[in-house]
Amino acid sequence: MNSELEKEYEQALAEEPDTEKERDDEYDATLEKILKLLPEKKFVQAREVLLENNEADIAELLEDVIDEEGLDKAIILFRILPKDISVDVFSYFAIDTQVDVITAITDKEINFIMQELDFDDMIDVLEELPANIVDKILAKATKEERKQINTFLNYPEFSAGSLMTPDYISLRKSWTVHEALDHIRDQALESETIYTCYVMDQGRKLIGIISLRRLVTARESQLVGDLMDEDFVSVGVLEDQESVSELFKKYDLLAMPVVDKEDRLVGIITVDDIMDVIEEETTEDFQHMAGVAASTDEYLDMPVWKHVKSRFPWLFFLMCSYMVTGGIIARFQDSLSAVICLVAYMPMLNGTGGNSGSQAATLVIRGLATGDIDLKDALRVFWKEFRIGIIVGAALSLLNFARIVWLDKNGVGVALTVALSMLAIVVIAKCVGALLPLLAKKLKIDPALMASPFIASLTDLVSTLTYFAMATRVLGI
Amino acid sequence: MNSELEKEYEQALAEEPDTEKERDDEYDATLEKILKLLPEKKFVQAREVLLENNEADIAELLEDVIDEEGLDKAIILFRILPKDISVDVFSYFAIDTQVDVITAITDKEINFIMQELDFDDMIDVLEELPANIVDKILAKATKEERKQINTFLNYPEFSAGSLMTPDYISLRKSWTVHEALDHIRDQALESETIYTCYVMDQGRKLIGIISLRRLVTARESQLVGDLMDEDFVSVGVLEDQESVSELFKKYDLLAMPVVDKEDRLVGIITVDDIMDVIEEETTEDFQHMAGVAASTDEYLDMPVWKHVKSRFPWLFFLMCSYMVTGGIIARFQDSLSAVICLVAYMPMLNGTGGNSGSQAATLVIRGLATGDIDLKDALRVFWKEFRIGIIVGAALSLLNFARIVWLDKNGVGVALTVALSMLAIVVIAKCVGALLPLLAKKLKIDPALMASPFIASLTDLVSTLTYFAMATRVLGI
Numbered sequence: 001m002n003s004e005l006e007k008e009y010e011q012a013l014a015e016e017p018d019t020e021k022e023r024d025d026e027y028d029a030t031l032e033k034i035l036k037l038l039p040e041k042k043f044v045q046a047r048e049v050l051l052e053n054n055e056a057d058i059a060e061l062l063e064d065v066i067d068e069e070g071l072d073k074a075i076i077l078f079r080i081l082p083k084d085i086s087v088d089v090f091s092y093f094a095i096d097t098q099v100d101v102i103t104a105i106t107d108k109e110i111n112f113i114m115q116e117l118d119f120d121d122m123i124d125v126l127e128e129l130p131a132n133i134v135d136k137i138l139a140k141a142t143k144e145e146r147k148q149i150n151t152f153l154n155y156p157e158f159s160a161g162s163l164m165t166p167d168y169i170s171l172r173k174s175w176t177v178h179e180a181l182d183h184i185r186d187q188a189l190e191s192e193t194i195y196t197c198y199v200m201d202q203g204r205k206l207i208g209i210i211s212l213r214r215l216v217t218a219r220e221s222q223l224v225g226d227l228m229d230e231d232f233v234s235v236g237v238l239e240d241q242e243s244v245s246e247l248f249k250k251y252d253l254l255a256m257p258v259v260d261k262e263d264r265l266v267g268i269i270t271v272d273d274i275m276d277v278i279e280e281e282t283t284e285d286f287q288h289m290a291g292v293a294a295s296t297d298e299y300l301d302m303p304v305w306k307h308v309k310s311r312f313p314w315l316f317f318l319m320c321s322y323m324v325t326g327g328i329i330a331r332f333q334d335s336l337s338a339v340i341c342l343v344a345y346m347p348m349l350n351g352t353g354g355n356s357g358s359q360a361a362t363l364v365i366r367g368l369a370t371g372d373i374d375l376k377d378a379l380r381v382f383w384k385e386f387r388i389g390i391i392v393g394a395a396l397s398l399l400n401f402a403r404i405v406w407l408d409k410n411g412v413g414v415a416l417t418v419a420l421s422m423l424a425i426v427v428i429a430k431c432v433g434a435l436l437p438l439l440a441k442k443l444k445i446d447p448a449l450m451a452s453p454f455i456a457s458l459t460d461l462v463s464t465l466t467y468f469a470m471a472t473r474v475l476g477i
Numbered sequence: 478m479n480s481e482l483e484k485e486y487e488q489a490l491a492e493e494p495d496t497e498k499e500r501d502d503e504y505d506a507t508l509e510k511i512l513k514l515l516p517e518k519k520f521v522q523a524r525e526v527l528l529e530n531n532e533a534d535i536a537e538l539l540e541d542v543i544d545e546e547g548l549d550k551a552i553i554l555f556r557i558l559p560k561d562i563s564v565d566v567f568s569y570f571a572i573d574t575q576v577d578v579i580t581a582i583t584d585k586e587i588n589f590i591m592q593e594l595d596f597d598d599m600i601d602v603l604e605e606l607p608a609n610i611v612d613k614i615l616a617k618a619t620k621e622e623r624k625q626i627n628t629f630l631n632y633p634e635f636s637a638g639s640l641m642t643p644d645y646i647s648l649r650k651s652w653t654v655h656e657a658l659d660h661i662r663d664q665a666l667e668s669e670t671i672y673t674c675y676v677m678d679q680g681r682k683l684i685g686i687i688s689l690r691r692l693v694t695a696r697e698s699q700l701v702g703d704l705m706d707e708d709f710v711s712v713g714v715l716e717d718q719e720s721v722s723e724l725f726k727k728y729d730l731l732a733m734p735v736v737d738k739e740d741r742l743v744g745i746i747t748v749d750d751i752m753d754v755i756e757e758e759t760t761e762d763f764q765h766m767a768g769v770a771a772s773t774d775e776y777l778d779m780p781v782w783k784h785v786k787s788r789f790p791w792l793f794f795l796m797c798s799y800m801v802t803g804g805i806i807a808r809f810q811d812s813l814s815a816v817i818c819l820v821a822y823m824p825m826l827n828g829t830g831g832n833s834g835s836q837a838a839t840l841v842i843r844g845l846a847t848g849d850i851d852l853k854d855a856l857r858v859f860w861k862e863f864r865i866g867i868i869v870g871a872a873l874s875l876l877n878f879a880r881i882v883w884l885d886k887n888g889v890g891v892a893l894t895v896a897l898s899m900l901a902i903v904v905i906a907k908c909v910g911a912l913l914p915l916l917a918k919k920l921k922i923d924p925a926l927m928a929s930p931f932i933a934s935l936t937d938l939v940s941t942l943t944y945f946a947m948a949t950r951v952l953g954i
Contacts, residue, residue: 275752308868319828322824322828344803370756396796
């Protein structure tokens with residue numbers, strides 16, 4: 001490209017301020033201001049400072065106040081916020097904070113919040129509240145409302161049903177664009193989104209969807225039925241949230257209709273909730289990959305005993321597998337003490353085996369999660385890893401052979417044992433590491449469980465066996 | 478809740494069809510139909526089968542055709558699609574496929590696609606195309622267009638500037654809602670989104686944003702300036718895409734304005750592109766956690782040599798660190814051969830140390846990525862891991878002591894050595910594993926690099942040192 005232009009832009013770019021840092025600094029200054037006002041009980045001033053921010057930031061500020069000054073002070077601030085703002089702020093709280101707040105405020109305040117909250121947000125809170133509070137809230141609802149709430153509470157966790165809201169815009173195909181827009185205007189306040197609208201027949205069966213964009217750009221006399229898209233994607237109420245989020249990514253959706261088994265529309269899922277699902281699913285993958293039981297609690301909020309409970313089982317299970325490895329070593333210990341220098345190479349062989357395996361496993365786990373790799377690709381994956389293993393293993397092998405002969409001066413026999421073991425271990429680790437997540441997927445276990453801790457202990461076993469087998473053959477011990 | 482209701486719903490849920498499987502089966506059947514038609518050169522029939530699907534699915538089907546039957550056959554199918562559909566299909570292709578297609582079709586077809594493509598999608602393709610094709614495309618553009626394209630091509634990868642599109646709706650604050658809606662109707666076709674509109678002053682400075690929802694529900698005579706939201710979030714062109722996606726999650730946004738250093742609006746980023754960013758960033762974390770160089774190539778498309786290149790450096794680096802561990806063992810080998818049974822416990826101690834460390838490290842890495850953990854939480858994290866380490870370590874310690882004394886019958890001295898080492902190793906590994914990602918963050922290195930391969934080799938070193946130190950003290954060797 002034009003080099004003068006390029007220079008000009010480079011200069012402009014260099015002058016760009018760091019907006020992320022600016023935002024962070026501003027936030028920290030606000031928080032500090034509030035934390036200074038609280039010990040002096042200047043709640044009204046603190047409220048003014050809070051109200052200079054938008055609702056999402058107010059929620060974050062209050063959560064930081066909880067961490068620094070305790071729940072009580074934060075609750076006072078929350079209760080003196082203007083009513084309409086407090087509901088929005090509440091909806092931005094983490095679920096734990098929501099439960100804490102609900103249990104600290106009066107029944108009247110609870111009912112106000114519950115009435116004003118979006119339906120799907122309300123269901124999320126109800127799911128986490130103690131039964132006695134839920135009962136109190138349900139007592140205030142009408143019979144109709146109670147039935148609907150109970151239906152939604154009953155959808156299994158992580159299902160499309162548990163994510164959806166019944167507050168959508170429904171249109172009739174016989175309406176004109178003019179009528180449709182009037183209806184949208186009427187319903188806008190109670191709807192989660194107005195940007196995608198749903199067309200149903202008399203039996204509430206979903207027959208088409210239409211975007212507000214399409215409606216706004218059409219002539220007022222056109223019919224909804226002529227404009228609507230009949231080739232839409234929908235999911236069933238029981239569909240897993242992970243596959244719902246895949247569909248959002250694939251089709252670049254803002255909202256997705258959820259239907260029951262008779263294709264009747266029961267709710268919609270919006271993209272903002274899907275962003276949370278993606279975060280949740282990724283966190284679960286990370287937890288499984290670390291050999292930690294999945295949990296939606298935030299790290300810092302989770303008590304020590306719960307951390308212990310989520311980590312101990314895998315650690316213990318893996319430790320037992322290392323005992324098998326130890327048992328093999330114990331049986332070989334006489335041969336080992338004859339050529340004691342072999343011991344010094346064990347951590348390297350085991351470690352490199354574990355690392356090779358976890359490289360392959362992690363990439364395959366991620367490929368399965370993003371849909372780049374499928375069960376039917378198993379053979380292609382195996383063949384790729386086999387070749388990668390041969391090349392990487394051979395390179396590391398040669399390096400070690402040279403080092404052991406010339407640097408460590410431990411003789412050609414030991415060098416050959418280590419080098420051959422290295423090659424075999426890397427190839428086996430790569431192939432096993434890549435195939436185990438695929439096997440897990442086939443068996444409907446989360447592939448992420450096959451990541452590094454599990455692969456590492458398995459490859460340790462394989463490495464040790466391989467090493468001793470090589471030593472017996474090459475050195476004749 | 479009402480137990481009769483509950484039963485009713487459980488039954489209804491049990492009858493729900495598996496919509497995910499249905500969709501997959503349908504897709505596979507369609508693909509099979511097409512793959513059967515191609516060898517018989519029945520392209521027109523194959524086109525009809527394709528056209529029964531929506532654009533995202535057509536794109537996926539064609540990519541599968543490339544895998545199964547080669548690029549040529551897929552290109553023929555792509556070229557006989559109706560023009561308007563082919564552009565949409567093209568926009569759903571993976572970037573590699575887009576480049577392959579562009580290099581296979583005529584200049585005339587290229588220019589049609591480039592003209593019809595959304596601006597941000599076009600920039601993405603241009604970035605990947607060989608220079609000679611880019612030059613050919615730019616030659617057809619007007620001088621104005623060329624300048625704009627060059628500006629956008631010049632924004633650094635992974636910056637807000639590289640994600641944005643200049644196709645947004647801009648309004649004036651003096652306009653009435655009626656005038657604004659007319660303007661939106663006019664501009665709708667050329668705009669990436671019409672659901673968020675941007676209000677600028679004479680100098681193109683962004684002074685407010687307003688949603689279509691707000692406009693649609695307002696009276697026609699109201700002024701944009703009175704309705705617009707002046708307390709909006711914007712980012713600079715150089716802001717990192719990761720922090721942009723954090724803001725989308727925090728504020729539940731559909732679109733985000735991008736401004737230059739004088740607060741002039743230069744483009745907007747839409748939520749669908751952010752979904753791709755989140756996927757990209759997560760994949761990068763996975764790659765770093767596996768000790769693999771980051772890459773945006775799909776696993777199966779990446780040639781073996783590139784896989785080797787991305788994996789070898791870390792494997793080699795980590796292997797060298799294991800050599801240090803090996804060196805320590807070599808220095809202790811005489812003491813070791815005196816109590817050879819100590820060797821059998823090494824894999825267990827090293828492995829459990831590695832696993833403990835990687836549990837802590839992975840959780841902290843994820844906490845940093847989601848914003849649950851912050852640099853200022855270092856002390857709290859340390860204190861939590863210390864206590865977890867003590868509890869988990871003590872439990873594993875006692876189990877091992879008992880096992881070594883009663884099952885292995887290796888004596889109290891060895892048992893004490895292993896048990897004390899276990900406690901120390903777990904505590905150290907937990908603390909080091911948790912603090913290293915924080916340190917990395919502080920040093921502006923990706924915390925994900927501190928995950929299991931790195932932690933495992935570091936804890937191996939620490940474990941071995943601890944073990945020998947204990948052995949020397951307890952057993953006096």
